[in-house]
């Protein structure tokens with residue numbers, strides 16, 4: 001049974017994370033709501049990817065909390081975190097994420113096979129996903145035989161095939177020309193909206209961020225602009241861009 005109700009998909013509070021002397025996150029709080037697309041923008045090195053990895057439980061913060069659904073990541077061991085990520089999260093990166101020795105269809109089956117779905121059913125669902133993305137003809141091609149845009153669609157199919165609650169996309173259009181980038185964003189956002197999947201979208205590109213419902217700017221490991229947490233109806237709104245609302 002799902003842990004998710006109408007509550008937030010992800011709630012992060014006061015995240016701090018350092019790599020040695022580098023303070024990559026310096027007190028970030030934010031909520032991600034069901035079905036929304038949240039763009040995370042900001043200069044190079046500001047902490048965007050680190051934030052994404054902390055929200056997904058890939059990196060463990062030095063301080064602060066992350067909740068995905070009803071599960072506090074800090075209370076889970078590594079195996080439990082991996083399992084939660086597999087069930088509830090999808091990932092799309094800039095490029096190079098497909099397994100080169102597997103055809104497109106087999107790449108898309110991976111999350112399902114890892115989740116214990118039988119191979120025959122996994123193949124059927126993966127085929128359906130490629131059809132949804134208009135690349136059924138690519139099923140038997142290897143990643144090296146795909147264009148950049150096709151490869152990114154296969155990656156999106158793989159990220160969405162298990163119907164995650166949240167999809168983390170780190171510069172998903174960064175390696176594409178502008179037309180392929182536009183087609184990729186349309187495909188990604190149409191399907192995520194159809195499935196009710198929230199997207200956390202890290203990007204430098206304003207045209208890519210324009211597909212989002214909400215935008216925050218990260219600078220020096222803090223949120224410097226944008227609304228990180230929406231006010232609640234009972235007036236207990238917690239955080240604006242600049243910190244706790246008093």
Ligand SMILES: Nc1ncnc2c1ncn2[C@@H]1O[C@H](COP(=O)(O)OP(=O)(O)OP(=O)(O)O)[C@@H](O)[C@H]1O
Nearest residue numbers: 019022023024042043044045046047048049050051
């Ligand atoms: N594994 C790591 N080891 C050491 N330092 C790291 C590591 N990952 C990130 N950093 C540092 O943490 C800071 C934030 O990096 P991060 O990759 O989160 O920024 P970013 O905003 O995503 O940058 P970009 O837009 O260039 O991808 C930077 O100073 C970076 O050099």
